[in-house]
Amino acid sequence: MITIKVQDYSGEIKEIQAPTDMNLSLMELLKANEYPVLATCGGMALCATCHVKVEEGFENLSESGDDELDMIDTLPNAEFNSRLACQLRLKDNMDGMLVRLAADEQDV
Template structure:
């Protein structure tokens, strides 16, 4: 088993920032983004009740966790949503998420 995976955050200009994400702490993508000082508010602390950690998944080489009803409901309340929108707090890191690419979505 690997100790960490690499995930990427795509910027508005198309550049991708590489982040090392440890697998031994059961972190979410939101927690990795916040630890690397990306502008993710995560007001609710990862409870899927605020949607301030909204990301668009641009590439995923593994299967992402199924979306919960709570996550789907919160995404429905947002003005800018895509078919690949997820709450980063609901994406717990696992080995097959190696190479995941996300874009942080604007709040409005």
């Protein structure tokens, strides 16, 4: 089990426990914990409605694939630490990672 810290749209940070032996994505974990993640495309890196910004632990993540990078490039609020939660499979090296929900920032 690992701990992921999640900052919601109000700025509140909560820690959630996550198994690393089930091949879950961060998107699936967020949805299971009732965070407002639309995940319209179902995790195919086609919609960016699961956009997060990795505030701590970014250096531990694998590199983004071409599909993810193409989708992130369409976001007006994308930053160097932007990732699609659907493309992040939970792994032991993510323990302690802090992610900030960012999908609806584009509407602000």
